[in-house]
Amino acid sequence: MFYKPVATAEFSNRVKAAVVAEKSESERTGKAEVVLAGILALAGYTLLLLRLPYRSPVTNILLSALALSSFYFYLRLRLNIRVPMVLMLCLVLSIVLDVIGNRYGLFSRRIALIPYDIITHFAASGLSFIPVMWLLMKLIRRFAYRLPLGFVAFFSVTTAFSLSAWYEITELIDERLLGGHRIWTPRDTVQDLTANLFGIVIAAVCYGLAIRTRWRLDDSKLNPPN
Numbered sequence: 062m063f064y065k066p067v068a069t070a071e072f073s074n075r076v077k078a079a080v081v082a083e084k085s086e087s088e089r090t091g092k093a094e095v096v097l098a099g100i101l102a103l104a105g106y107t108l109l110l111l112r113l114p115y116r117s118p119v120t121n122i123l124l125s126a127l128a129l130s131s132f133y134f135y136l137r138l139r140l141n142i143r144v145p146m147v148l149m150l151c152l153v154l155s156i157v158l159d160v161i162g163n164r165y166g167l168f169s170r171r172i173a174l175i176p177y178d179i180i181t182h183f184a185a186s187g188l189s190f191i192p193v194m195w196l197l198m199k200l201i202r203r204f205a206y207r208l209p210l211g212f213v214a215f216f217s218v219t220t221a222f223s224l225s226a227w228y229e230i231t232e233l234i235d236e237r238l239l240g241g242h243r244i245w246t247p248r249d250t251v252q253d254l255t256a257n258l259f260g261i262v263i264a265a266v267c268y269g270l271a272i273r274t275r276w277r278l279d280d281s282k283l284n285p286p287n
Contacts, residue, residue: 092204098135105131106224110231114163114243125156142199148192155185169245178249179256182225187260190221191268210276214269218261225257 105128113121129152136142158181162168167177194217201208208216229250235241244250 094139095200098139102132103227107227107231110228111235112239112241113159115241118160118164121156121160125153129153136196140200140203142196142203144192144196148195151188151191155188158185179252182253182256183260185260186221186225186257187264189224190217190261190264193217193221193224194265194268210269210273214265218265221261222258225261226254229253 109124109128116124129149133144133149136144162177162181168181170177172180194214197217197220198213201213232241232243232250236244
């Protein structure tokens, strides 16, 4: 004879607690993996930029392709996040601007009265911001968080600006420890950071408005007026 256990309230609570604990453990493992991947990505970012001006364009292209493909396939295979090629192109263009400037010595020149250095930092930071915000929104959804679009944009701005500031730190490390010469004037770093911030903020406003408009269009399609 077999006896079927009675589903008492205490038994149900224990089952629910076990399920919640298992889910929390899996989420912690996933978050720990993402944090570790972020640290490794920052290390690769540092190695890529540390001696960027002194490598040949072919070497820079190969290293950049390796870094971006690793980033793409990790998100695709481990987190099931498919990065659109348009966003990858934004990252590619931000690197290409730097490589071209170093290859042809444009950082000491002006284009339409604006230093190429300022143009590069402004454009590269703005282009890099879009994938940062897109990925942040995907990770927030991946771990079941809910944040208003304004907060997402704010955290994306601080993240992108921190990465641009780290780029300036790599220049200092190169100059102080590796014998490079990348800080040309006392105002070079400040001007670069200012251009970075302007590019990021303008990209945040434009991208945030585009996302909000798309959400409103989606809502109007799902809930048409009577």
